Amino acid sequence: MMRLLKLTVALGLVVAVLIPAGVALSVVLADVDIKPMSCSNPLNVNSKGVLPVAILGGELWDVTVVDPATVELEGVAPLGWALEDVAGPGCSGPDGYLDLTLKFETQEIVEELGAVNDGDVVFLYLTGNLFGGAPMGGADEVWIIKKT
Ligand SMILES: [Ca+2]
Numbered sequence: 001m002m003r004l005l006k007l008t009v010a011l012g013l014v015v016a017v018l019i020p021a022g023v024a025l026s027v028v029l030a031d032v033d034i035k036p037m038s039c040s041n042p043l044n045v046n047s048k049g050v051l052p053v054a055i056l057g058g059e060l061w062d063v064t065v066v067d068p069a070t071v072e073l074e075g076v077a078p079l080g081w082a083l084e085d086v087a088g089p090g091c092s093g094p095d096g097y098l099d100l101t102l103k104f105e106t107q108e109i110v111e112e113l114g115a116v117n118d119g120d121v122v123f124l125y126l127t128g129n130l131f132g133g134a135p136m137g138g139a140d141e142v143w144i145i146k147k148t
């Protein structure tokens with residue numbers, strides 16, 4: 001239920017963001033999972049590591065239709081990607097459906113976030129295209145860890 005609620009909120013925000021840009025109406029909404037299998041998605045802004053993100057596949061949603069070369073998180077291109085079943089909906093483990101996993105350099109994402117405070121919860125937006133050109137997008141939230 002929580003998960004459903006979160007997705008509804010994310011959908012509203014994505015549409016609100018995309019309509020002014022003129023891209024609206026047929027955006028394919030993807031189930032984006034930042035840090036697969038973690039629900040709270042802590043993001044340490046001082047981390048020099050990578051941020052793993054999965055576009056979760058499902059019975060009606062084959063992630064191989066997504067063109068990985070077009071995917072960006074907050075406008076940042078991934079370091080690499082793979083097709084692998086790493087997680088399922090609601091922060092669960094592998095569910096038998098293939099996921100598109102991408103790795104982003106944490107510091108590049110942090111730069112795009114601008115000013116954040118320890119404990120903030122912020123949405124990160126993922127955008128991209130399907131092979132054939134249709135736009136897709138989704139969002140998930142992270143919990144900012146900023147130790148001073
Ligand atoms: Ca997660």
Ligand SMILES: [Ca+2]
Pocket residue numbers: 056057085086087088094095096097098099
């Ligand atoms: Ca999966």
